[in-house]
Amino acid sequence: MLTFLFSLLYGNLTFSEKEFSQEEKRQKFVVKILKVEPFYEACKVLAQNKNFEKLEFTSKSACSLRPGQTCELFLKVKKRFLNPYMPSLGERLLVKEIIGEYVHLENLTTFCVEGEASFQEGLRWRLFNFSQGLSPLAKGLFQALVLGVENQLPFEYLETLKSQGLYHQLAISGFNLAILYGLLYKLMRIFLSYTGIVRFGVPLQIWASLFALPGAFLILLLSGFQPPTIRAFFFLIFLLLGKLLFRNTQALLILFLAGAFLVLLSPELVGNISFQLSFVATFALLIGDWLWRSSSFISEAQASQGLGKRCLLNSLYALWLSLLVSLLTSPFILGLSGEIPVATPINNLIAGPFWSFLFIPVSILSALIALISEPLAKFIMELLAQIFSFYIELPLFTLKWSPSIPLNLFYLLLFMGLFIFLLLGKIGPSSRRYICVGLILVLLLYSLLVDMYKQVEYLIVPKFSQNKAFLFKDKESFYLFLWVKEGRSPSRELFPLLKKLGVRRIDKILLWRDTSEANIGLVEEDLRRHFDIGVIYHQEDLALDPTLRLFVPGKEIILLGDNSFLVEFKGLTLQVVRGFLKKEMVMPYVEVLLAERISPSVSHEGVRIFSERERNFALYFVNTEKGLYFFSEEGKRQDPLQRLFFPFFIDLGFVKIKSPIVLKGD
Template sequence: MKITALLILLFSFLFGCLYFERAKTKDELPSRGEFYGEVLKVEPYFYGNKVWFRLSSGEEIIFIAHHGIFYPGMNCLLTLTSKEVKEGLNPFRPTTKELARAQGVADLYEFKPRDRAVCKESEVAIESIRYELFRFSDKLSGLAKGLFQALVLNVENQLPSEYLETLKKQGLYHQLAISGFNLGILYGILYKAFLFLLKRFPFLFKHYPLQVYAMILSLPGALVVLFLSGFAGSALRAFFFLLLFVFSKIFFRQTSSIFILLLTAFILCLFDPYLIGNLSFQFSFLATLGLLLGNLYWQKIGLSPANLWQKILYLNLQGFFISTLISLILLPLMLYRIGYFSVATPVNNLIASFFWSFIFILLSLLSALIYFVNDDLAKILIEVVGVIFKWYMKIPLFDWIYIPSLSVNLLTLYFLVLPFFFFLIQKLVIKESSKKILSLKPFAKILSLLFVFTFLILLYNVFNFFYKKTDFVIVFKDKNFPHILVKNQDKYSLLVNLTAKDIDVFKAKYFPVYYKLGVKRFECVFNFSPFNPYSIFSRDFEVKKVSTVEEIRYLENEVCDPRMFELIPLDEQAYILEIKGLTLLLGFSSKVSLVIPAELSIFYNKPKNREILPFDDVYVESERQSAIIILPKDGYALVFSERERRASELAYFLFPFVPYYFEGSFAKKIVFHRINLP
């Protein structure tokens, strides 16, 4: 059974990966043009709407509508612009195409204010029921609206950003995702209710145990949650797992739950291969696997509580053990997704489970069902839930987070090596023990774990030692947020150009990138505008010093430790940045007309006259397609784009070791001119 289960999982993964590779070779849709098709579903998206749209050619796309009214079932002819045209490619952020494929669509677009659409009503779609609940949520207060949309309709972006950030750091963000937990609550209540009723009429149900009939009758409740979630990947996995579990009970088969889970993944990936890249599906699958394994291992311990207090302690210890195992299994994916890991997740889960299970999730689902009977009563109920949630968020739960010192690509490689090393060591221990008089086979797993733990610490320290020795500069070429990250050995600094209104978007877009590069502390943050961002950065990072353009312009303060970098103002639109012998000219205007010696010139706006550039062969134009990465070395620098890094398999997995220690052909080499600057 174990071998069959592993083969099923392996085949599912290979099939999904092959499908993704084939999807890359398909003909791409135009970056801008007119499209005709049908609106499939509409969801709120920050200050607009996210619209799923099926083209007349059969492909599905998603577009963000900043204006206009769309609802399911409409047929429209409209003009759209691809989001990839607008967005840059930054380290450890997926491309627009990758995000689109993970959602099972051909591309992501925008419906901008200047765009127009001609639409007509069509037949009523079943998705209109869900759309009606979105319209109901618009009548609610801000917090109640965000909570209702997250826990019932699987749209969490309407909750206040400070609440979302707090839940992430507490390790409770998964409570907002509709998965087996939400589905199981309604299903469990219906199961108990039907079982109670069936016991009153046992003579009507003779062929199967009453529990089986109760399971079957409760399935529509799980289907309702699946529909309300918009058939989210996590909810889809939970529903099919439940369906296969019920079928196994009907046919009196004592099938392993783990086998059912792997079979569920195989069937879903077979019918919808895009799920293999869906993060919601991945998190749900691994969390459920951890739950089943945790329960299996806990049962092997064989504890038997004798009284009520022991039973309470037993249940809490079981919950803590299972939650810890789930957290460890999700650790690599969490680090790859957001760059940090909440250490206190198991403890917070024990404290918060009651609120989420019996108040927030249950009452939110109940209010959605009541709405179709009495919308006033539903509104009162969900508003009360919102008030309770506001009080709940004041509970001082633990928000300890762990940020690795390595970049996320090295961590991924690190976690991939460990399982192979564990199985290899285990086989060697068993093989060697068979040659001895005293067999070590019963202790093979324990010895293997000790070896792996030792290897884990050694490998991490080796990676960390060499990573700390590397230097790099990343120029984030973003029209809205141009900025530079400088790594000097194990210290980081940042040069940004932010205003107060930019903070929320900048934080959501770039803070995860910093985490994934191993940034825990900034030696200095310099802002080219008068706004001081200390209060924003200090919430998430240790910050030694924050300076603004006013300080360097009027007070002539030192921006940063000269060992990190030196910033020399030339005028209001141009600066010289010196980093370990590398000189960069930073120009913020297309009218800059400075002819100075420089190894590399970076203009945030393309100069109209290219003759003013110091050296054409090393000029880096800030075109919006890929970040620029610069590695200063002794007497020269290596320059390449993020797009070039991803194209190199070695640099993709081993950056910055490749090309810092092992120079590749993809990086451009720039020799320092060693001219003294004024």
């Protein structure tokens, strides 16, 4: 345990010390292609420069590249924006162990010469090429369950799995490794029992474990050595070493030993969410198994010889483990999506056999067959896709929960709850009474934070590559102005952010279409699927009734034309301009300007000006009893107090830009 804690400390120090910077201009690179993977409608490439530094770039034409090639190409920095609860650029690069994220400039000449790829990536490339000839559903299943690329599954299937809390089944993890290893172990044990291998004095179980080990390595190889499979493989290695040395080493100790070894070997794993989820899930399984076996009631029940009771106990055991895993991993899931699928334990119990004995093993089997006979492998995968299309129609539960407070306050509540339970454990022995008292105190704290958050008023302007959004919080109500770009749904970037801010209901929404091709209907459908929506206005509604008040007094959107509008918030006026902002376009009494490009003639005196081409962080305007405060996400992250307690205690860390203003109708 001490070794594991030391390794975490070492990893965190290494993780926080490194800094990254990227020049935001076009650059020519000569790189060796290491890995090529599908990435939504494009491809993502991992490459290595002459200094053996790794970098990553994306483009549609990159799909024609292949591992082993040496290419001369032009890249520009891929813009990353600093929004609430999102990792910074340095954190992203450090976790990926790369020096930069880029976009391939496809309009400029790319020259490549063939070279030798690694065995691993050559194998993966061959399987990727095989999957391109499959139907969309079969291709998505194959690439997710065999190669670890889950973004190619059709959108409707991805959304269904997310709503059911079963999206983790698509990701290659220790679960996939355990399934193949377990199947091979059973087969090897049966096969070796008919041989004379036991004459060597080593138990049959040890021989079966050793002969099944290549199956675990195969998953590691096909996944591209992803952190969860690395953790699972080393856990398995240490477990086998313990058995070979005839030591009855506890599995929990082996887990910490494997984790410490990997973190010391690669400190960047400390910040890798996949590694964290894999480690915590395995920890939950081991703790759950120990608690189950330690229960005297369970021991007495297991002594029963009835088939019905044994089936019931096995089902309860699986449900208990799934419940504990969901509980311990829920803070991590909440940090990713802003919500927790409550029905995951029950859905795992119902759907688990389909994944464990059908989808995962058959997909891996088809990958092996594809190396010998692609037509047969294609037939198997298409048949599996048809079965999956029937499976996805099963009426599973889709219940989700998200907190009514920002994510940072919810994490603070979790730490306070842990402290309360530890304190109660010191006061008296563990009992149901102390557990009930602890739960009541935590619920009271949660209610208090919810009530405090209801009194907060703010305007947040996040920064995205395409869509623009303005989120108003008027105490208990939320209002959203969403500027939708062509062909871009905000669900991937905006919706998780809103949920992490405690948004569950949006009372009024104004949808502004940037072009006639923007699919407003799809955006509206996505909004209603993810949130409780009051009223949705469109720009046509304002054309019919120019006097329409959209939100509430003091928090309003005023349209000035197709390319400009005013945002009013507690006496502060923001002017937003699409395109080039000239001096004569600036409205009187405007205090904040946001435009794509700004003329040098625009005066800076008394006005905060932000060019959307240069701004890469979210903006905050928070109203308190002491006045109106302005700050950026960049500034917020430099103050630990604000990162922990946002949106409280704003006056302790930022400069006031307006005195309190009481508007009529507030």
